[in-house]
Amino acid sequence: MPDLGNLREGQQPLECHVALVSADRQLSHDWVSALNSTAAQHENPFGLKFSAVLPSAAERLLLKDDKLQALIVDAGVEAPGLSAAEELADRLHLVRAQLNVFLVALGCDISVSLRQRFDELFDRREGNFNHMFRLVQAFIAKRASTPFADTLRDYVFSARDAWHTPGHSGGDSLRNSPWVGDFYRFMGEHVFNTDLSVSVQVLDSLLEPHSVIQASQDLAAQTFGARQTFFLTNGTSTANKVVIQQILGGGGKIIVDQACHKSVHHAIVMNRCEPVYLKCTLHPDFGIYGPVRREDIERALEANRDARLLVLTSCTYDGLRYDLRPIIKHAHALGVKVLVDEAWYAHGYFHPLLRPTALECGADYVTQSTHKTLSAFSQASMIHVQDPDFDEFRFRENLNMHASTSPQYAMIASLDVARKQAAMEGYGRLERSLKMVETLRRAVDQTGVFRALTREDLIPAPLANDGIRLDPTKVTVDLSASGYTGKEMQIKLFDQYGIQVEKTTYNTVSVLVTLGSTESKLLRLVHAFKQLAQYPRRSVHPGSSRRLPEFTRLKCLPADAYFAETEELPLMDNGVQAEKHLVGRVSADEIVPYPPGIPVLVPGQEISAQIIQFLQQLLQGQNATEIHGLIFRSDEPLLRVMREQAVTGDLPGKNQPAPRPSIAGEEPSAVNQKKAV
Structure with missing residues (x-):
């Protein structure tokens, strides 16, 4: 429980509301009066206050009262009231899933399934309101607990002498x-004295948790709606690799969105997977990768009955998210597991306008970057599991292969705390964020020069009927009418107004509205756009926006390309000359502009003139884009490509045919049928 005796100046005491949902006005009056009287007489660290609401007004209360933490649902005195109470509880769960819900009933005829829907039961004839108050308080306290973060804090304050790693010994x-004393003072005492090691047994082990880390993970599973949850301090990049190895370690067929994060493509190489790449939609005007058409996903599932895993990204970097339920249902009907990368959507479960999430739609595995949209430290991520065939022992071994044996304990504590905040005030924080989004979008549009792109703007025509949704907290601003490119606007906002945006394309900038957004930050951002709108300039960049290159085709397994005999060819080389040597060759590496971390080339992919020209554009000018996978020798960018004989399968010692990789919907070619390296 919180220590209210140590509230800092300006910090508000906690206030938690509990609503009794009942049509019985007499019971409501008696119980609420008794419970508030009890709260006044006992220790009440959460500031519990009880009130009554009619069933017909309960949903409105949930949307209005962000301090609401628990519901007591009265089933009445008639037996049919039990089913009505369950239906009401289900509807309320769809609004705010994190609240504790208790059932008030008469007698003991309550089914197991009904019992599982509620945290605890009260008899309508209950007279011990002291016990009822303590029980409600205990459930809220459990949800508000941070087992690992509290233990870490207590250990640090116990001031033990450190004769173990890390070498800075608590900063000493x-x-x-x-x-280097200035660095210590800059970072602060607790950055160092919370940086501990597995030698401190009271802090549990991330790779083999049994106590406080396991308790924190269990709370996270409950909070996010998973069967099991695992913490990671290596980011969602590692999370994706762990899950893919869990399903496809040693090889197998995987159906994957071509625009998935680069970590998915790395996992395909590491596990020698046979990929079936789904072509994502490319927005022709804004240089944005969109989701894959549902028709293409379903066709790929039907055509590849031996596939074992489908991997999708929802939502995308730009906030586009699938209507996942029918897709996952189709995959499961064919025996295919589903991994959804929700790196950009860890907040989705905590507001009704953002639901349903991938877990609610039935995904077997969901990876989330808790640090991207919630309050965890960078690299702090989670894997949520609800696979009915989950092999926990094997999963832990796969996790051990990728995770560090020296995790950062402050990251683990931040996961614990971020989970608590989402559970206790996620709805209220997101409600404020969404109001800021409305203000920002309206102000941007009112400039008459800049435009906040809507869902309809961002969805390419092929996706019009796929039920694609937009996460409004990701605001993409069209700069086309201003005459500035995305990079130029990024620099202006930073240099002139002290504002750092999330990402850019050729003619857009994107900002994230998060739990940490404030009215003052919003005021400064709106002011910057209004000021810059007064001085639009004639574009010095002729032509349309920079077009994203189409995915070409795979000539062999990505793993075979990556480990093949290769040569290095120049990418720039006066432009035309580079094209002459590179077009038609096979990339041995993953080439990834960053952000957003989506590959332009994957190992085994044929190189096109469009891809070469796109990469050359990214490297030109003063504001060149960071590109992972290129080789630089004497500042000259080079591409590693397979030698010609390697593509035809003539490498020594490689005489076994490999499975044919493919792009969904592509007919097998003669090249595809050749022996792989």
Whole structure:
């Protein structure tokens, strides 16, 4: 429970509301009066206050009262009231799934399934309101607990002498140093004294948790609606690799969105998977990768009955998310597991306008970057599991292969705390964020020069009937009428107004509205757009926006290309000359402009003139884009490509045919049928 005796100046005491949902006005009056009287007489660290609401007004209360933390649902005195109470509880769950819900009933004739829907039961003849108050308080306290973060804090404050790793020994190696003491003072005491090791057994083990880390993970599973949840301190990149290895370790066929994060493509190489790439939609005007058409996903599932895993990204970097339920249902009907990368959507479960999430739609595995949209430290992520065939022992072994044996304990604590905040005030925080989004979009549009893109703007025509939704907290601003490119606007906002945006395309900038967005930040951003709108300029960049290149085709397994005999060819080389040597060759590496981390080339993919020209454009000018996978020798960018004989399968010692990789909907070619390396 919170220590209210140590509230800092300006910090508000907690206030938690509990609503009794009942059509019985007499019971409501008696119980609410008794419970509030009890709260006044007992220790009440959460500031519990009880009120009554009619069933018909309960949903409106949930939307209105962000301090509401629990519901007591009265089933009445008639037996049919039990089913009505369950239906009401289900409807309320769709609005705010994190609240504790208790059932008030008469007698003991309650089914197991009904019992599982509620946290606890009260008899309508209950007279011990002290016990009822403590029980409600205990459930809220459990949800508000942070087992690992509390243990870490208590250990640090116990001031133990450190004769173990890490070498800075709680910061003692830096504190009084004339050379690096300034770094200690800049970072702060607790950055160092919370940086501990597995030698401290009271803090549990991330790779083999049994106590406080396991308790925190269990709370996270409950909070996010998963069967099991696992913490990671290596980011969602590692999370994706762990899940793919869990399903396809040693090889097998995987159906995957071509525009998935680069970590998915790395996992395909590492596990020698046979990919069936789904072509994502490319927005012709804004340089944005969209989702895959549902028709293409279903066709690929039907055509590849031996596939074992489908991987989709929802939502995308730009906020586009699938109507997942029918897709997952189709995959499961064919025996295919589903992994959804929700790196950009960890907040989705905590507001009704953002639901349903991938877990609610039936995904077997969901990976989330808790640090991207909630309050965890960078690299802090989670894997949520609800696979009915889940092999936990094997999963832990796969996790151990990728995770560090020296995790950052502050990251684990931040996952614990971010989970608590989402559970206790996620709805209220997101409600404020969504109001800021409305204000920002309206102000941007009112400039008459800039335009906040809507769902309809961002969805390419082929996706018009796929039920694609937009996460409104990701605001993409069209700059076309201003005469500035995305990079130029990014620099202007940073240099002139002290504002750092999330990402850019040729003619857009994107900002994230998060739990940490404030009215003052919003005021400064709106002011910047209004100021810049007064001075639009004639574009010095002729032509349309920079077009994203189409995915070409795979000539062999990505793993075979990556480990093949290769040569390095120049990418720039006066432009035309580079095209002459590179077009038609096979990339041995994953080439990834960053952000957003979506590959332009994957190992085994044929190189086209469009891809070469796109990469050359990214590297030109003063504001060149960061590109992962290129080789630089004497500042000259080079591409690693397979030698010609390697593509035809003539490498020594490689005489076994490999499975044919493919792009969904593509007919097998003669090249595809050749022996792989």
